[in-house]
Amino acid sequence: MDIKNSKENILNTAEKLRWEVGEDFHDNVMETIYTDAARIADIVVIKDNKKAFHLDRFIDRLVTSKWTGFPIMFLLLALVFWLTVIGANYPSGLLANIFVDFLYPVIRQYAVSFGTPLWITGLLIDGGYLALAWVVSVMLPPMAIFFPMFTILEDFGYLPRVSFNMDSLYRKVGAHGKQALTMSMGFGCNAAGVIAARVIDSPREKLIAIITNNFSLCNGRWPTQILIATIFVGTLVPAEYSGLLSASAVIFVALLGIGLSLLVSLFLSRTMLKGEPSAFSLELPPYRPPKILQTLYTSLVDRTLFVLWRAMVFAFPAGMVIWLVSNINVGNNTVAEIFIDWADPFGLFIGLNGVILLAYIIAIPANEIVIPTILMLTIMVTGIHNVGEGSGVLFELSDVNETANILKAGGWTALTGINLMLFSLMHNPCSTTIYTIYKETKSLKWTLVSTILPIAMGLTVCFFIAQIWRLLE
Amino acid sequence: MNESMQALIIGLSALVAMFLLIWPKGGILGLFKRITRDKKRELIEDSLKYIYNCEYNKNCLCVDELKNNLSISSDKVKNLLHSLEETDLIKTENSKYSLTSEGRSYALRIIRIHRLLERHFADQTSYKDTEWHDKAENAEHSVSFEEANRLAAKMGNPIFDPHGDPIPNEKGQIPLIEGKSLKDISAGIIVKIIHIEDEPTNIYSQLVALGISPGMQITITEKSDKRIKFIANNDECVIAPAFAENITVAELNETEQDYTGFSLLADLKPGYLATVRSISKACRGQQRRRLLDFGIVPGTKIYSDLESLGGDPAAYIVRGTKVALRKKQAREIYISDIEKEDLNG
Numbered sequence: 001m002d003i004k005n006s007k008e009n010i011l012n013t014a015e016k017l018r019w020e021v022g023e024d025f026h027d028n029v030m031e032t033i034y035t036d037a038a039r040i041a042d043i044v045v046i047k048d049n050k051k052a053f054h055l056d057r058f059i060d061r062l063v064t065s066k067w068t069g070f071p072i073m074f075l076l077l078a079l080v081f082w083l084t085v086i087g088a089n090y091p092s093g094l095l096a097n098i099f100v101d102f103l104y105p106v107i108r109q110y111a112v113s114f115g116t117p118l119w120i121t122g123l124l125i126d127g128g129y130l131a132l133a134w135v136v137s138v139m140l141p142p143m144a145i146f147f148p149m150f151t152i153l154e155d156f157g158y159l160p161r162v163s164f165n166m167d168s169l170y171r172k173v174g175a176h177g178k179q180a181l182t183m184s185m186g187f188g189c190n191a192a193g194v195i196a197a198r199v200i201d202s203p204r205e206k207l208i209a210i211i212t213n214n215f216s217l218c219n220g221r222w223p224t225q226i227l228i229a230t231i232f233v234g235t236l237v238p239a240e241y242s243g244l245l246s247a248s249a250v251i252f253v254a255l256l257g258i259g260l261s262l263l264v265s266l267f268l269s270r271t272m273l274k275g276e277p278s279a280f281s282l283e284l285p286p287y288r289p290p291k292i293l294q295t296l297y298t299s300l301v302d303r304t305l306f307v308l309w310r311a312m313v314f315a316f317p318a319g320m321v322i323w324l325v326s327n328i329n330v331g332n333n334t335v336a337e338i339f340i341d342w343a344d345p346f347g348l349f350i351g352l353n354g355v356i357l358l359a360y361i362i363a364i365p366a367n368e369i370v371i372p373t374i375l376m377l378t379i380m381v382t383g384i385h386n387v388g389e390g391s392g393v394l395f396e397l398s399d400v401n402e403t404a405n406i407l408k409a410g411g412w413t414a415l416t417g418i419n420l421m422l423f424s425l426m427h428n429p430c431s432t433t434i435y436t437i438y439k440e441t442k443s444l445k446w447t448l449v450s451t452i453l454p455i456a457m458g459l460t461v462c463f464f465i466a467q468i469w470r471l472l473e
Numbered sequence: 474m475n476e477s478m479q480a481l482i483i484g485l486s487a488l489v490a491m492f493l494l495i496w497p498k499g500g501i502l503g504l505f506k507r508i509t510r511d512k513k514r515e516l517i518e519d520s521l522k523y524i525y526n527c528e529y530n531k532n533c534l535c536v537d538e539l540k541n542n543l544s545i546s547s548d549k550v551k552n553l554l555h556s557l558e559e560t561d562l563i564k565t566e567n568s569k570y571s572l573t574s575e576g577r578s579y580a581l582r583i584i585r586i587h588r589l590l591e592r593h594f595a596d597q598t599s600y601k602d603t604e605w606h607d608k609a610e611n612a613e614h615s616v617s618f619e620e621a622n623r624l625a626a627k628m629g630n631p632i633f634d635p636h637g638d639p640i641p642n643e644k645g646q647i648p649l650i651e652g653k654s655l656k657d658i659s660a661g662i663i664v665k666i667i668h669i670e671d672e673p674t675n676i677y678s679q680l681v682a683l684g685i686s687p688g689m690q691i692t693i694t695e696k697s698d699k700r701i702k703f704i705a706n707n708d709e710c711v712i713a714p715a716f717a718e719n720i721t722v723a724e725l726n727e728t729e730q731d732y733t734g735f736s737l738l739a740d741l742k743p744g745y746l747a748t749v750r751s752i753s754k755a756c757r758g759q760q761r762r763r764l765l766d767f768g769i770v771p772g773t774k775i776y777s778d779l780e781s782l783g784g785d786p787a788a789y790i791v792r793g794t795k796v797a798l799r800k801k802q803a804r805e806i807y808i809s810d811i812e813k814e815d816l817n818g
Binding site for chain 2: 018026027034057069168274276278349464466467468
């Protein structure tokens with residue numbers, strides 16, 4: 001028989017058979033494999049977990065019931081946040097004492113005693129080192145407390161139940177119930193929240209969770225909110241109510257962030273991310289006693305140190321930039337002053353000011369150093385002499401009233417304060433988070449969207465609030 | 474105060490302008506995209522596709538319908554047919570138009586691209602079933618034949634589009650569908666939907682709204698000149714006979730299981746145990762694999778354990794694992810042999 005002909009015959013027959021076999025056969029093969037695997041498993045695997053199973057189902061009833069589900073969730077999350085805020089104060093102070101108050105002058109003097117040129121000590125020690133020390137001492141303690149607690153809840157098996165309960169809400173905005181977790185994680189640190197979005201295995205919902213994570217007010221922004229609320233919102237009412245009002249203002253901003261993350265999720269799922277592949281699945285693993293040591297290790301190494309390292313990598317060069325812009329003179333003024341002068345009209349127009357705009361640009365590695373940068377720059381432009389450590393050197397004041405005086409000398413009003421609180425919620429993520437988003441999505445497009453979307457929203461909101469404020473004034 | 478008012482008005486109008494610019498459907502950007510498309514080639518390709526479909530379904534080509542289908546004027550249709558003839562894509566015999574072999578292979582190439590794209594939108598994206606056709610219609614002219622072939626290879630060379638139409642292979646071969654219109658089926662017989670016509674869109678979207686899809690088994694319960702009643706997924710659907718023409722069905726062959734009597738997992742109440750029978754064809758791509766990964770295959774025992782606070786999703790126990798599924802997915806899983814079971818007892 002002719003070989004060429006028979007080859008063609010075979011191919012033609014195969015082509016004909018393709019139609020006859022139909023499209024179901026892939027599924028059928030797959031289903032058969034699974035069925036066989038299940039059959040074999042049933043024969044050889046012996047199950048004996050009746051007792052654990054009872055407890056499991058009892059806890060499940062408890063945490064998903066109409067009456068106890070939400071209260072338990074709120075109490076647990078509130079406890080985690082409360083412990084983080086309270087618990088982080090002391091170690092933060094300690095680290096600041098060591099790195100900033102003690103080591104910084106020592107290193108500086110040591111360098112000076114060797115006759116190191118002033119600009120080198122300024123660039124490396126006043127700039128790079130100080131920013132690094134600042135980021136470590138403010139960032140490390142809350143993360144080292146928050147992440148292990150969160151991981152323990154996760155390990156215990158409770159967090160998947162939170163996703164389960166919250167899914168109906170997130171489904172309505174086109175997102176995944178697990179976004180409730182990445183969002184909560186974002187309250188600790190947005191970069192960690194973005195990494196946590198790995199647990200969402202559906203591409204569209206994962207992107208939504210990553211892009212909206214920035215609307216969770218992170219650890220680095222809470223102190224800013226509290227400080228500014230105390231100075232500018234609390235003073236709007238008589239002293240006895242000021243604490244209550246400023247606390248409510250901060251909580252309002254945090255809740256606004258949650259609202260915005262839902263709104264932006266809805267927007268994204270209807271527009272930019274419409275059509276991205278999407279699939280839902282959520283496993284509810286059995287409850288088990290958390291492995292404390294392993295949890296501590298993974299949460300400290302994988303989450304805390306990982307994120308901290310990224311932040312440090314960005315903090316050092318950014319610290320140098322902060323020092324440089326406040327120390328390089330062009331004509332009679334520093335680069336920072338020239339920029340502030342130039343940006344001031346626009347800044348004031350949208351109810352902020354040039355100092356704030358510059359601070360948000362150069363303090364990009366971490367939200368923690370925004371307030372120190374603002375203070376340093378304000379001192380520089382107002383020419384106040386008796387506070388601070390010199391141009392380009394970050395500092396913070398323990399006394400709220402002193403801080404208030406500096407800011408007011410810088411021309412701040414209640415409008416500036418309120419707009420700063422909103423801008424702090426809605427601005428580009430810190431460079432650590434931006435880098436993490438790029439690493440996680442491997443896409444320049446989504447990295448840009450997550451960076452530009454919030455800042456566009458922030459500028460717009462500040463603009464409208466400023467105009468309406470002036471109209472009412 | 475006046476200045477702020479001005480700024481406020483300017484800001485608001487800027488917002489409105491932005492909105493107009495990027496609004497997906499009527500936006501200026503969308504308009505620009507539409508204007509810059511190669512209209513002429515699109516018309517040629519669309520008309521060839523249309524003529525091919527007429528021949529495939531053994532209807533004669535009706536110039537009026539072609540005009541409506543392409544939504545252009547009668548003069549333009551005349552010009553178009555004329556230029557098709559000049560380029561040897563169609564020929565006239567006894568004043569009837571038919572495709573030349575070149576025209577047919579061109580048409581089949583476009584149809585292959587169109588159906589592959591529909592398949593892609595159905596399996597690999599989250600666009601809704603009513604959007605697949607329009608999406609493919611928009612994209613088919615800008616996707617090259619080679620790109621479509623690569624897409625096909627990636628999807629494992631599918632042979633049917635999500636509406637049940639066969640996808641021509643690379644050589645342009647295509648089988649004839651053997652099936653009957655739902656209109657010609659008498660009451661009481663269990664049939665399988667093999668094709669739902671996706672044009673015109675308004676009829677198709679109404680059919681989709683009934684929750685029917687190719688692969689689904691249905692039984693006609695009542696038939697008259699005015700309406701056809703049938704059971705699909707345990708729901709009773711009523712449609713006009715004109716709509717039934719757009720549904721092609723076939724009788725079950727001996728290897729196929731009849732699952733019209735099965736219930737849906739979504740209707741399984743907590744505390745009840747059932748056996749999985751099948752996963753609907755409407756559950757596709759990643760989602761289908763996910764369910765298989767959990768071991769949700771025919772024969773698996775599944776136990777409805779608890780509902781979340783809002784009732785959706787609900788958690789099921791499959792092979793000792795607790796899995797949460799949304800209502801929408803649970804509606805795509807067929808079950809039978811429902812019995813009450815107390816796991817704690």
